[in-house]
Amino acid sequence: MTAHPWRQRLYHLLLWIVALLFFSPVLWIFMAAFKSGGEIVSPTPVFIFRPTMDNIIRVIQEPNFLDYLKMSFVLSIGSVLIAIVVSFLAAYSFSRYRPTGTNFIMFLLLSTRMVPASAVVLPIFLMYTVLGWSKTFHGMILFYAMFSIPFSLWILKGFLDGVSLRYDETALVNGGSRLHTMFRVVLPQVKPGLVAAFIFNILFVWNEFLFNYILGGQGTTMIPVLLATGVKQGGMTDWSFVASISLIYMLPPIIAIFFFQKYLLVGMTFGTVRGEV
Amino acid sequence: MAQTTYPAEAPASATPSAQTKRRLPLARALDESRFFPTILLGPILVFFIVWNVVPLLWLLGVSFYRYKVTAARPPQFVGFQNFLDIWKSTEIWGLLGRTLSFMVLTVGGATILGMVLGFLFWGSGRMPGRRLALTLLFTPMVLPPVAVGTFFRLIYDPIFGIANFFTEKLIGQRFDFLGSKDLAFGATIAVDVWMWTPFMILMTLAALGSVPKAELEAAEIDRLPWLKRIRYIILPNGKFILMLGILLRTIDSFKTTDLPYLMTNGGPGNKTEFVGLSLYRTGFEAFQMGDASSLAIITLLIAIAFASIYLYVLSYRETRAQLQ
Incomplete structure (x- = not known):
């Protein structure tokens, strides 16, 4: 290999071209965010243009935008925090004590994540309407917590199963309480699992649209709903609006996979495939 | 199965030390409880029942009705007709x-x-x-x-x-x-x-x-x-x-x-x-x-x-x- 440095260079160039090709549609939209309205809808695509910040400033000044963005952050981070606490407790119990029905509950929870979103939201919508929980903050955040639980549970149980029981035994024999054993001895061992569950569940909630559209209301709306409804109402689509929102909203996930690349595999496979790429 | 069973009374409570005395009552109660594994499962079971089991039963129920939200008349039971x-x-x-x-x-x-x-x-x-x-x-x-x-x-x-x-x-x-x-x-x-x-x-x-x-x-x-x-x-x-x-x-x-x-x-x-x-x-x-x-x-x-x-x-x- 080292005998042909130019061949290696050519190979790396090829890989970069493939990566850029996959990124190019996103790049095109990011570029559109800095174009003037006329340049976006010009019949011959404009590749070279004078960048303007007007679109982004206009979107930020939009009355609801910052509220919705804040709600995206609050809902995704808050619900995933709840989900991780709940599923760590359950995963610890499932992994250490194996109560009867462990496999069955794990299976049922997993299958709830394999149903189309519209089938999940339908019964919840019927229930929320009767209970009066739709359009409320707690209804939304707890629902998203439930949405994040199966995945966190699977990741954390996988990681906990990999931690030797010796840790628990040593801690207990040396006089540690059960809570101490669980949180101070075992918890630090599964930190990668916690990070993976945290980041990828946040991503899923962050990108979610249908649940928020149907169950949310004033005060619990996130950006995807703004994007979708903004596009759907009335004839002409305001493309500079769409492009700037997309730019602002898609940057955090992209930055997240840059920094947490080694968790990508665990995160995208329910924790069933371990390793790095 | 066998590998995961702990003695019902945790060793900590069997040998009381200075540490155990300082412990919060809650932690002591948990240490002595036989239901510890079940207690850990409490929160997830609440979530599971409220957001999965109940809606599922609701869904099953509604699927036997002719039910249009916007219509004025009440839902009408139709059995397996929808299916x-x-x-x-x-x-x-x-x-x-x-x-x-x-x-x-x-x-x-x-x-x-x-x-x-x-x-x-x-x-x-x-x-x-x-x-x-x-x-x-x-x-x-x-x-x-x-x-x-x-x-x-x-x-x-x-x-x-x-x-x-x-x-x-x-x-x-x-x-x-x-x-x-x-x-x-x-x-x-x-x-x-x-x-x-x-x-x-x-x-x-x-x-x-x-x-x-x-x-x-x-x-x-x-x-x-x-x-x-x-x-x-x-x-x-x-x-x-x-x-x-x-x-x-x-x-x-x-x-x-x-x-x-x-x-x-x-x-x-x-x-x-x-x-x-x-x-x-x-x-x-x-x-x-x-x-x-x-x-x-x-x-x-x-x-x-x-x-x-x-x-x-x-x-x-x-x-x-x-x-x-």
């Missing part, structure tokens, strides 16, 4: 068939492309700026489907879309990708393949990473032809992870709702209306809750079947690992 209607209608078979062909084409496309590109990226270990390049490569799969659906409408636009700019340059013709009955299905699949090929690249890289180095080196020394290397060394070792990837992708493509909703809204006609979107429209645009519930129960059964296959594949690996 019979679904069974008899020709639309549902068209819908399921369309969803199935969408699944096969998008998963197939992403798998083939992903495997080829995964092989290509196999030796990328010393590539300059690898982390950034992989981030760009993996970006499509972490984007919100809503945003993707929206901006692909811009890219596919018949007048100022960049896709048409290229087709005009290359074959001198413009298309209305999302508005034409012949092209909309293919155009939707192309976007889905673009979004999910990176996932299959990721899985291929993971599968290749799981092939033992020694076997590859032996093949290198023996100058085994590449096709044989794939057939006898790479596939047997990497098969499991690839299968898992394909399965996860199949399940995910069954769920596709947001993308066609934003891109084509199921149209033109119902060319790009898949199960998820159809369910949404029955329930939340036509407000036929009874019909929608029956359809939801059918999709639920399909999902449970997928989950069982997934678990079967997982346990297959475990038993095989024990044999070796």
Whole structure:
């Protein structure tokens, strides 16, 4: 290999071209965010243009935008925090004590994540309407917590199963309480699992649209709903609006996979495939 | 089973020390409780019952009624009529068939492309700026489907879309990708393949990473032809992870709702209306809750079947690992 440095260079160039090709549609939209309205809808695509910040400033000044963005952050981070606490407790119990029905509950929870979103939201919508929980903050955040639980549970149980029981035994024999054993001895061992569950569940909630559209209301709306409804109402689509929102909203996930690349595999496979790429 | 049973009374409480005395009453109670494992499960069971079991029963109940939210008359009990209607209608078979062909084409496309590109990226270990390049490569799969659906409408636009700019340059013709009955299905699949090929690249890289180095080196020394290397060394070792990837992708493509909703809204006609979107429209645009519930129960059964296959594949690996 080292005998042909130019061949290696050519190979790396090829890989970069493939990566850029996959990124190019996103790049095109990011570029559109800095174009003037006329340049976006010009019949011959404009590749070279004078960048303007007007679109982004206009979107930020939009009355609801910052509220919705804040709600995206609050809902995704808050619900995933709840989900991780709940599923760590359950995963610890499932992994250490194996109560009867462990496999069955794990299976049922997993299958709830394999149903189309519209089938999940339908019964919840019927229930929320009767209970009066739709359009409320707690209804939304707890629902998203439930949405994040199966995945966190699977990741954390996988990681906990990999931690030797010796840790628990040593801690207990040396006089540690059960809570101490669980949180101070075992918890630090599964930190990668916690990070993976945290980041990828946040991503899923962050990108979610249908649940928020149907169950949310004033005060619990996130950006995807703004994007979708903004596009759907009335004839002409305001493309500079769409492009700037997309730019602002898609940057955090992209930055997240840059920094947490080694968790990508665990995160995208329910924790069933371990390793790095 | 046996490995995980602790003595009912924790050793800590058997030998009281200065430490245990300082402990909070709650912690002591937990240490002595026989129900500790069950207490840990409390929160998840609450979530499970309130957000899964109750809604499921609700759904089952509603599926036996003719229930239109916007209509003034109360829900009317019709027994299995909704299910019979679904069974008899020709639309549902068209819908399921369309969803199935969408699944096969998008998963197939992403798998083939992903495997080829995964092989290509196999030796990328010393590539300059690898982390950034992989981030760009993996970006499509972490984007919100809503945003993707929206901006692909811009890219596919018949007048100022960049896709048409290229087709005009290359074959001198413009298309209305999302508005034409012949092209909309293919155009939707192309976007889905673009979004999910990176996932299959990721899985291929993971599968290749799981092939033992020694076997590859032996093949290198023996100058085994590449096709044989794939057939006898790479596939047997990497098969499991690839299968898992394909399965996860199949399940995910069954769920596709947001993308066609934003891109084509199921149209033109119902060319790009898949199960998820159809369910949404029955329930939340036509407000036929009874019909929608029956359809939801059918999709639920399909999902449970997928989950069982997934678990079967997982346990297959475990038993095989024990044999070796």
